[in-house]
Amino acid sequence: MKKVGITGQAGFVGNHLYTTLTLDETVELVPFERDFFDDQSALESFVKQCDTIVHLAAMNRHEDMNVIYNTNLGLVEALITACKTTSSTPHIIFSSSSQEDRDNLYGKSKKEGKEKFVSWASETGGKFTSLTIPNVFGPFGKPNYNSVVATFCYKVARGEEPTIIQDGEVGLIYVNELVAVFIETIKNQVKSESIGENSSEVRIQPTSKNRVSRILELLNQYKSDYMGNGIFPSLENQFEKALFNTFRCYVPEAHYPVKFTKHTDPRGSFVEIARTQTSGQFSFSTTVPGITRGNHFHTRKAERFAVISGKALIQLRKIGTDKVIDYYLDGNEPAYVDMPIWYTHNIKNIGDEELITLFWINEPYNPEDADTYFEDV
Structure with missing residues (x-):
């Protein structure tokens, strides 16, 4: 040891x-x-x-x-x-x-x-x-202190317009x-x-080199597509995946839960869960009242929990901190919460009926490299 x-x-x-x-x-x-x-x-x-x-x-x-x-x-x-x-x-x-x-x-x-x-x-x-x-x-850097990326992520996620002082190439x-x-x-x-x-x-x-304007262009695209329309970008490029995971950690808490657009006709209802420019895994679970699922975190995976039926409490806590974030979701108004990396998370059925939750994660499950670490919220 x-x-x-x-x-x-x-x-x-x-x-x-x-x-x-x-x-x-x-x-x-x-x-x-x-x-x-x-x-x-x-x-x-x-x-x-x-x-x-x-x-x-x-x-x-x-x-x-x-x-x-x-x-x-x-x-x-x-x-x-x-x-x-x-x-x-x-x-x-x-x-x-x-x-x-x-x-x-x-x-x-x-x-x-x-x-x-x-x-x-x-x-x-x-x-x-x-x-x-x-x-x-990377995630959790202080804006106006640690890096230009931290500053840009913070401002773009809040609808502010960052200023490019010199559009040079940054390693x-x-x-x-x-x-x-x-x-x-x-x-x-x-x-x-x-x-x-x-x-x-x-x-x-450096593992990547980009012009400052290119970094800002990508972040503005994440703001428009991801925050505006729930669309996940392509995560094939290692730098862009790292930048996206960094950006997600600056999304204000008040952004969630995001309500879906629910289309209803005599046949029933249709809700689009996510549009994505990358591969991934969609799944769903049913949970009986009083049961909690999850209590784990990821270090690289992007994940979405979507409640479409029943009542749920989704909780998140950044590893190494005590603050617990609570989100209450109701299937009468279908909504989702995304899980930032390094946040342990769970979902509990707090209603009287069966809870139906859809999940999306950007990597299909691999038991030999699961990137899943168990810790109670």
Whole structure:
């Protein structure tokens, strides 16, 4: 059992890495709190417990660039001091940036922080790996902070008009892909180049390159087709699937439940559940009163629950949080709720009659790669 601690585990990348590692039975996570860097004894206790420390804590934005520079170097120095004081020699994995070669104080803080860790590893026999990371995007990024994708997703989903300042080509990596590299590094399965005694680096390349205008074009299409008409886009292209899953996590809670258009004539009723530009699996279930189905989450699948008969309570909770979202649906007004990735979800029959629910998911079920993890809402 490898003991792994993540500084900055509450941040964008840190949260994704932490929640993914909770699914790995070979890893024991050592909890980290923001105030550990203000409490020397707490920081020392943290480093003593860790076989591996992923150092993600950093300041990315501030009006005064000197504050960014001093803060980031201060965090590195505090971590090194705690290791030296406790004679701890964990494998430290450092989140560097593609800006480290640029002439700005943020990039300089990353470059000099890396150099300090290299010296520490050489002096103490600890192990150090630097990961040079390109621009990252994915669910739950902070708009106007983490990435242009986060900002655009937030604004487009709310009907706002984003501004393109410079329509250049942007190299991006999806956060799931980045997390996979971190995990390979934790498990010593990544290819790296030596940069000193006991030190190495991995220069991670973008997995996609797109003009800013193309990204905005896709997001506006998702707004029109998906939010406006319930149409799922093609999910064959890996970047577009990642962008779509990211966009879905910015759809306001108030958007759901979405009511269907119900066509009725003497023969009965017809309701179109979903139009899709991708493959997938449609299914339905009947549920007796009082029974709950589900209580699981997915990390990549797009899924829709549609209630067409009976009364249901659909509940969602983002993994790692306590907030439960409740949606009440009634088959007299057929409606659906879509399940964001990393949200555990269930559906309960709260009526007196049989509940009929239709389901759509973008991947046919594969028991060898189910992407289904059970956790109660």
